[in-house]
Amino acid sequence: MIAAMNARASLMALLLLATCGLAPVWGSTPVMVQVTSPPYCSTVQGDTPIAIAAAGFKTVTVKCWKQGEGFGADSTVGQVTLDAQGQGTIVFPAEEYPHGPITVTLTGQSRTGKDNCYLQLYNQGGVSWNEGLPEDPCQAAGMKLVFADDFNEPLSISSTDPNATYYDHKPPNGWQDFSVHTFTSHSARKSPFAHIDSYLRIRASDKTHSSGLICSIKNDGSGVTASVPCYFECRFLGPNAIGTWPAFWLMTNYMANYEPLRDKTPCDELDIIEAYGGEGPKAPNAGDGYMISPHCWNQGDEGTAIEKKAYEGLHNPIRMHKFGIPSTWFEAFHTYGCKITETDTIYYCDNIEVGRHPTLLLSKQQPLFFMVNLATGGGWPVDLSRYAGLADMYIDFVRVYQGTK
Numbered sequence: 483m484i485a486a487m488n489a490r491a492s493l494m495a496l497l498l499l500a501t502c503g504l505a506p507v508w509g510s511t512p513v514m515v516q517v518t519s520p521p522y523c524s525t526v527q528g529d530t531p532i533a534i535a536a537a538g539f540k541t542v543t544v545k546c547w548k549q550g551e552g553f554g555a556d557s558t559v560g561q562v563t564l565d566a567q568g569q570g571t572i573v574f575p576a577e578e579y580p581h582g583p584i585t586v587t588l589t590g591q592s593r594t595g596k597d598n599c600y601l602q603l604y605n606q607g608g609v610s611w612n613e614g615l616p617e618d619p620c621q622a623a624g625m626k627l628v629f630a631d632d633f634n635e636p637l638s639i640s641s642t643d644p645n646a647t648y649y650d651h652k653p654p655n656g657w658q659d660f661s662v663h664t665f666t667s668h669s670a671r672k673s674p675f676a677h678i679d680s681y682l683r684i685r686a687s688d689k690t691h692s693s694g695l696i697c698s699i700k701n702d703g704s705g706v707t708a709s710v711p712c713y714f715e716c717r718f719l720g721p722n723a724i725g726t727w728p729a730f731w732l733m734t735n736y737m738a739n740y741e742p743l744r745d746k747t748p749c750d751e752l753d754i755i756e757a758y759g760g761e762g763p764k765a766p767n768a769g770d771g772y773m774i775s776p777h778c779w780n781q782g783d784e785g786t787a788i789e790k791k792a793y794e795g796l797h798n799p800i801r802m803h804k805f806g807i808p809s810t811w812f813e814a815f816h817t818y819g820c821k822i823t824e825t826d827t828i829y830y831c832d833n834i835e836v837g838r839h840p841t842l843l844l845s846k847q848q849p850l851f852f853m854v855n856l857a858t859g860g861g862w863p864v865d866l867s868r869y870a871g872l873a874d875m876y877i878d879f880v881r882v883y884q885g886t887k
Contacts, residue, residue: 513536513537513538513539513590513592513597514536514597514599514868515534515535515536515539515542515588515589515590515597515598515599516534516535516536516599516868517532517533517534517535517588517599517601518533518534518535519531519532519533520532520603521870522601522602522869522870522872523602523603523604523685523869523870523872523873523874524603524604525603525604525605525606526574526576526603526604526605526606527576527577527605527606527607528576528577528607529573529574529575529576529577530573530574530576531571531572531573531574532544532571532572532573532574532586532588532601533569533570533571534562534564534569534570534571534572534588535568535569536564536568536570536588536590536597537567537568538568538590538592539564539568539590539591539592539597540563540564540592541561541562541563541564541590541591542561542562542564542570542588542589542590543558543560543561543562543588543589543590543591544558544559544560544561544562544572544574544586544587544588544589545557545558545559545586545587545589546559546574546579546584546585546586546587547580547584547585547809547813547814548578548579548580549579549580549609549611549612553807553808553809553814553832554580554611554809554814555808556808556809556813557579559572559574559575559586560572574586576603576605576606576607576608577607577608577609578608578609579605579608579609580605580608580609580610580611581605581606581607581608581609581610581611581613582604582605582608582610582613582679582680582681582876583602583603583604583605583681583683583719583815583874583876584602584603584604584605584608585600585601585602585603585719585722585812585813585814586600586601586603587599587600587601587813588600588601598761599868600721600722600723600812600869602721602869602872602873602874604678612815613680613878614632614634614680614878614879615630615632615879615881618883619713619715619817619819619833619881620833621713621715621819621821621828621830621833622713622821622883624711624885625711625712625713625883625884625885626883626884626885627881627882627883628706628708628882628883628884629698629706629708629880629881629882630879630880630881630882631647631879631880631881632680632878632879633677633680633681633682633877633878633879634680636677637668637675637677637682639668639675639696640667640668640669641656641667641668641669642669644700644702644704646700647698647706648696648697648698649696649697649698649699649700649701649705650665650666650667650668650675650694650695650696650697651665651667651695651697652665652695652697652853653697653699653700653701653703653737654701654737654740654742655701658745659695660857660859660860661686661693661695661727661855661857661858661859662725662857662858662859662864663686663687663688663691663692663693663857663858663859663864664691664692664693665692665693665694665695665855665857666690666692666693666694668694670692672687672690672691672692673692673694674686674687674690674692674693674694674856675694675696678876680878681876681877681878682696682876682877683874683875683876683877684696684854684855684856684874684875684876684877685856685872685873685874685875686721686726686856686858686866686872686873686874686875687871687872688866688867688871688872689871693855693856693857693858694855694856695853695854695855695856695857696853696854696855697851697852697853698851698852698853698882699735699737699851701737702737703735703737703738703740705851706851706852706882707735707849707850707851708849708850708882708883708884709848709849709850709884710822710823710824710841710845710846710887711821711822711823711824711884711885711886711887712821712822712850712882712883712884712885713819713820713821713822713882713883713884714732714754714819714820714850714852714880714881714882714883715817715818715819715820715830715880715881716730716754716817716818716819716852716854716877716879716880716881717815717816717817717818717877717878717879718730718815718816718818718854718875718876718877718878719811719812719814719815719816719875719876719878720757720759720811720812720856720875721759721812721856721869721873721874721875722759722760722761722768722810722812723759723760723865723866723868723869723873724759724760724761724762724765724862724863724864724865724866724868725759725760725765725858725859725860725862725863725864725865725866726757726758726759726760726856726857726858726864726866726873727756727757727758727759727855727856727857727858727859727860728755728757728759728811728855728856728857728875729753729755729756729757729853729854729855729857730754730755730818730852730853730854731751731752731753731754731755731756731852731853732751732752732754732820732822732850732851732852732853733749733750733751733752733850733851733853734749734750734751734844734845734847734848734849734850735749735848735849735850735851736748736749738848746780747780748778748779748780748781748785748844749779749780749844749848750776750777750778750779750842750843750844750845750848750850751775751776751777751779752775752776752777752820752822752827752842752845752850753773753774753775753776753777754774754818754819754820754829755772755773755774755800755811755818755831756772756773756774756775756860757772757773757811757812758772758773758860758862759812759873760862760865764862764863765862765863766862768810768811768812769801769810770801770802770803770807770810771799771800771801771802772799772800772802772811773798773799773800774796774798774800774829774836774837775793775796775798776789776792776793776796776827776839776842777789778842778843778844781843781844785843788840788842788843789842791839791840792827792839792840792842793839795837795838795839796829796837796838796839797837800829800831800836800837802816802831805831805834805836806834807831807832807834815876815878816831816832817830817831817832817833818830818831819831819833822841822845822850823841824841824846824887825840825841826838826839826840826841827839827840827841827842827845852880852882854877854880856873856874856875858873
């Protein structure tokens with residue numbers, strides 16, 4: 483399955499590469515915008531000087547998504563005029579921006595192209611905006627809440643504890659783990675997981691060569707599942723760095739009938755969002771796009787045909803701006819949802835329908851579980867060097883609803 487996932491990821495990311503209109507600076511000696519202070523993925527509060535190094539550019543524009551009605555708005559912090567060495571500084575007024583995880587975008591542009599740097603920070607001050615569990619979504623009308631986690635409590639993630647809320651690998655035993663930065667257990671010294679205020683942070687790190695996944699079921703198939711009709715949702719902010727691969731996805735509970743010797747257990751997979759980070763040559767060029775992908779694993783020719791029809795009906799990649807969603811998955815938090823009924827499987831972003839297809843056969847018959855991960859790779863090169871070898875995904879909440887047939 484790992485090979486299939488990597489091949490699939492490469493194909494989908496190729497679509498993103500082919501359809502994005504970014505104009506990065508390409509050439510033998512590319513110029514880049516970099517931040518020398520504060521450190522990438524660090525905490526800030528109050529007026530924070532941002533020191534910029536961008537030789538080859540004369541100016542750099544600094545933006546950050548700002549709270550407000552509806553989706554909020556893209557806010558220009560200011561434009562920095564660089565000195566002869568390409569150095570400059572701007573003060574970021576953190577108290578005026580959302581509390582918690584934020585992305586500051588720094589763009590250098592010249593006659594030959596442009597380059598973006600995405601500075602991930604955690605704002606310890608600022609304005610609380612849409613944090614935590616909202617009211618029940620309208621997509622779950624008539625259903626009962628069966629699980630919710632807004633990460634206000636200490637993390638409950640384990641490879642071995644059957645009473646933990648989450649398993650930290652793809653069952654069984656993580657042998658299907660698929661990230662270049664290895665999915666690592668929470669109990670390990672180099673754990674990728676951290677509890678920050680009311681968020682779960684998953685970090686990809688070059689230093690520890692680790693990243694992370696949480697799964698709602700364990701090796702024995704126990705844990706959080708829901709059967710049709712049901713609704714799953716997750717609110718998160720992902721990183722846009724070369725090779726990063728944040729995702730929220732569902733699978734039918736194959737562990738109930740697992741064939742350990744052959745790994746041929748039939749199952750469905752519903753990728754609610756697979757986002758691909760990176761910009762430039764040989765990168766997916768994320769833009770405002772992400773992928774939705776249904777799969778019918780180990781279900782023969784019939785399953786292949788059903789999967790193909792479902793996928794073609796989704797019109798990937800999903801362009802957020804096309805649906806009236808002004809910020810991207812790496813600029814601001816968004817809630818990604820999936821409702822599975824006897825007839826249709828419907829995908830949402832911020833309660834806006836962005837795709838649907840006929841419900842897959844096993845999804846009608848078997849309970850589904852969820853996974854959330856920050857992987858790297860997926861058939862694409864990985865390079866976190868611009869960001870000091872770090873990339874963070876922040877999860878605000880996960881919820882699961884189930885109705886009666």
